Amino acid sequence: MLNPDPDLTPGVVLEPWLGGQVRCYPDRVRTIVEALDRAVRQFPDTVALETPEGDVTYAEMADLVEGAAERLTEEGLAPGDRVAVCLRNGLDIVVAIWAAARAGLVFVGLSTRLAPTQWAYMLSHSGASLALGGAEFIDGLRAAGAEAGLPADRVREVGDHLTGRRRPWKGDAVAFPDEDRTYGVIYTSGTTGRPKASQVVHRGTMHSATAYVRTLALTPGDRTAIVFPLYYVTGHVAQVTPMMLVGGTSVTVAEVVPREFVRLIGERRITYLMVVPSIWPLLLRDPAFRWPDLAHVEIGAFGGSPVPISTVAALRGRMPQLRLYDAYGLTETHSPATILLDSEFRRKPGSVGRPLPCAETRVVDDDGHDVPVGQPGELWLRGPMVTSGYYGDPAATAAAITDGWLHTGDYARVDDEGYVFILDRKKDMITRGGHKIYSVELEYLLVSHPDIAEAAVFGVADRLAFESVAAYVVPAAGRRVDNTDVQAWVAGRMADYAVPRHVRVVEAIPRNRTGKIDKRALRETMELELNSARTRR
Amino acid sequence: MTAPTQPDTTQEDSDPDVRLRQVVATHLDLDPGRLLPGARLGDDLCVDSLDAVELVMILEEAFGIALPECAVAEVRTYGDIATLVREQVVGRSDGPGA
DSSP: OOOSOGGGSTTOEEEEETTEEEEEOTTOOOOHHHHHHHHHHHOTTSEEEEETTEEEEHHHHHHHHHHHHHHHHHTTOOTTOEEEEEOOSSHHHHHHHHHHHHTTOEEEEOOTTSOHHHHHHHHHHHTOSEEEEOGGGHHHHHHHHHHHTOOGGGEEEOTTTTTSOOOOOOGGGSOOOOTTOEEEEEEEOOTTSSOEEEEEEHHHHHHHHHHHHHHTTOOTTOEEEEOSOTTSHHIIIIIIHHHHHHTOEEEEOSSOOHHHHHHHHHHTTOOEEEEOTTHHHHHHTSTTSOTTTTTTOOEEEEESSOOOHHHHHHHHHHOTTOEEEEEEEEGGGTEEEEEEOGGGTTTSTTOOBEEOTTOEEEEEOTTSOBOOTTOOEEEEEESTTSOSOBTTOHHHHHHHEETTEEEEEEEEEEOTTOOEEEEEETTOEEEETTEEEEHHHHHHHHHTSTTEEEEEEEEEEETTTEEEEEEEEEEOTTOOOOHHHHHHHHHTTSOGGGSOSEEEEOSSOOBOTTSOBOHHHHHHHHHHHHHHHHHHO | OBOOOOOOTTSOTTSHHHHHHHHHHHHHTSOGGGOOTTOBTTTTTOOOHHHHHHHHHHHHHHHTOOOOHHHHTTOOBHHHHHHHHHHHHHHHHHSTTO
């Protein structure tokens, strides 16, 4: 269903993007560089970042960014070049993102959870000419660099590369980048066995950040704790940049240890929490996570997977002052496309809300035709938040985006009031915690094992993490393989959260009458078996 | 189809070690034979951070205990889990009103 006529949506104007006309906020700040410049002028002495490495004001952050941009340029990097970073949340990675944008470079976010061979693919695919890693990742990053053919001296421990030099912020004396420029690439799991590099564009980030400021009603006094890894979109699009727009403060958290995190929320007077749904039950386990001790926490946002109604009820009971928001979006939409507001949870349970003012939705059938209102189909999204494409992969871009519409791969229905309900994932994606795992990518890896002939990977329900990874595998003729072999094969090659928890070695994978693997049936069978075992326990 | 060997539920459930092995093997869906004292949670049993948190919750429910977070943070092996649970179960039975 197309949204109402754009003229009926206040505060947006139509602008060209991806070959079509999309709804844009005319009064937006155009780039993340301009957002920093504006913050330097409006709130120079406000603390921008509280990190393990120390606190910095917006004026200090800008000077660090200017210094880092200068140093990256001295490394021989020219506009458009890629610089890869493998860093935990902290000062370095924030400076890296903004310095890359300031120098016209492209930051390549490497997940710290991945295996070196996965980093190697990303270094090679992106053509990164410099890679910087934290001390704890540098050995693996060097191995990845060698595998990718990157000269050894172009893989560095981050040290003081990004924060060792300060230069006075030059403001607009250095030309700001065009808002349609790509300043980052973030790898998402791919349906073809290889991750795809979604391009991060100023236009997308700034529309999403603006949407967060307005929807969540963020104010200058707000303070947010960033637990989302900053090498993904959410941390810098939903938190650092909105805080920059309002003059708030971002507190970086390198790792979530529930009790320590609750203590940090209190000590740092956090007002805005943005977490994956699996974090809430952990916080609720701590008796200290309660009103009035944490009365300053006013905003509780989440996304990535549904939150059980029981968790929402528990939050309402323990933290009645919280305004809850459920955001739906993808890496390819620079975070949110729809948001369910606090007042809508009771009326529209299970919905991910309505499209943001700058977003449009369609629900289509397999031929790309709109289905009647309320009927299920694939959700398509259009707006300035949609990525300009996948880096170095025009075929994947053409398949995913047509006439400005992003094919999300998610099955959904939209009711007659415009509320979106996600029903299933067409792309066969598994969500574990906040992490996405494409079953096809894992299946490719499994069948690359010399003793495995066939594999089917799917998600099964998990009470905390939303889903666990499950796999059926068929041994190659005359070969043997067991659960331990399967897990060990994946463990060294993909992130730990992608290792199948539930493995079944079978002679043949069950198929439906048309010969296709019916993963829904596999999932139901596995869940029945697991529930039966747990009941016996 | 080869599923992990189901724990022997005919054994005396009141033995904390036996029961612990049952609970952990069921939750992690693996053969109890892999639960050796020196088995490392991450490297050998492929337990990620979410598995670990969920395992703590399940052990607390199964044994009616509260595992101290500071002690949980130090757990590296299955043997560490067994020791921690045993200490808490014994502490509970020794405590007031036990």
